[in-house]
Amino acid sequence: MKILMVGAGSMSESLVKGWIDSGISPQSITMTNRADRSRLVTLADQYGVQTTTDEQIEQYDVVVLAMQPEGVLGYVSQKTWTNQLVISVAAHITPLEIETVTNCGAVSAMPNTPVAFRTGMTGLWFGEQLSESHRQQTIELFERVGETVETNHTTMPYLMAAAGCSPAFFYEIVGAMTPVLTGAGFDEQAARRIIAQAMKGSAELLLHEDRPTAALIEDVAAPGGPTDRGVHVLREHHISQAMYAALMESAREES
Ligand SMILES: NC(=O)c1ccc[n+]([C@@H]2O[C@H](COP(=O)([O-])OP(=O)(O)OC[C@H]3O[C@@H](n4cnc5c(N)ncnc54)[C@H](OP(=O)(O)O)[C@@H]3O)[C@@H](O)[C@H]2O)c1
Known part of the structure; x- marks a missing residue:
């Protein structure tokens, strides 16, 4: 499984740390951002992950959108999607908004920074187009770093x-x-x-x-x-x- 982390801020790093500590190979994780290249170098040194400044979406199985919410829909609309599992951790972005643009099954996940120590609490709002295997894969990924609970349009903000x-x-x-x-x-x-x-x-x-x-x-x-x-x-x-x-x-x- 190859994971692309789009955004290299505190939430992205917390997930990456937790996933690596849970046994996911750092070599299977690639991190990218828009501007701060030195941050990518630091993360590569610290965790042994791959970094890129020119990501090709088709090379990844799972794409985690971990940038600020206002950047998410612009980003996904510029890329070509080929049945990736798309997970947004951005506040107030719905799975439907992502599925409409990507035509891939999407999940809005709301983790918290304790995922870094595998004691997180993550809400998962599954999109309509999500396959059963992608749903299971999402649950498995977030249960590696804590507990999960299913959410929906009404419960997610809370x-x-x-x-x-x-x-x-x-x-x-x-x-x-x-x-x-x-x-x-x-x-x-x-x-x-x-x-x-x-x-x-x-x-x-x-x-x-x-x-x-x-x-x-x-x-x-x-x-x-x-x-x-x-x-x-x-x-x-x-x-x-x-x-x-x-x-x-x-x-x-x-x-
Ligand atoms: N922090 C939390 O506790 C928390 C909890 C739950 C959910 N979230 C969600 O997680 C997301 C990130 O939060 P954060 O606290 O990690 O923010 P952050 O520290 O500001 O990090 C955002 C990252 O996204 C990158 N970025 C911004 N626009 C981008 C784009 N178009 N393409 C690629 N990279 C881009 C930024 O780097 P460049 O500016 O260099 O591109 C930066 O690395 C937010 O949507 C937030 O709602 C955060």
Whole structure:
């Protein structure tokens, strides 16, 4: 299987790193971009992938469109397609838009950057023209680097907000918590490790628990104790409304 990555930014690199760590040969991956040639050299040195500045689509089985959304349809309309599996990771691009231009089966995928460490969450919106084998191949590719969930026109924007955008929300929270620990005497790295490990453990627990989140809070927060007092402060500062509004804003299609 030969994979072409169109776009060499953070999402493209995260996928490539995860796929190589999952056992895909770097030699079967080719990366390209439009302008920043030094970035291609760096990626080739770091991962052992191939790079090109003159890609011939017919040489690839899978083409991953990983450029900014506004470049996707212009790019696909300039190329000649011969039954490639076309996967766009660009926000707000639909499989139908790609299938109409390429006449190939297409998938709109919405991964997140944790795919780099094979702990991603990817939404998959399958196009009407996609063959069963290409559908299976897509699932297999993204399950190498984390979990997948099927999405559609209605659910995709919310999946994007909750999984594609939310790492930045979590980093914002970590950024807010860190000064408390550095102020107490931990260095920056130790502070990050403490908070990240607590987040990772909480995530693991959530994945193994069916009980509602309120019950999980009760497990940690004895009435009047330190956790309970902290949770009250979060509520006084309307964290629920803030998180809800952030997700709704990220899910909103720009006009
Ligand atoms: N970052 C995330 O967490 C995330 C999550 C989910 C989905 N996505 C989606 O992934 C896509 C890329 O995001 P990103 O964060 O990786 O952006 P980025 O870091 O800005 O990278 C975009 C890359 O695309 C290249 N490019 C732009 N237009 C091109 C074209 N016409 N042909 C070939 N290469 C082109 C750019 O290089 P040159 O300018 O040199 O061409 C650059 O390497 C976006 O559509 C975004 O919606 C990102």
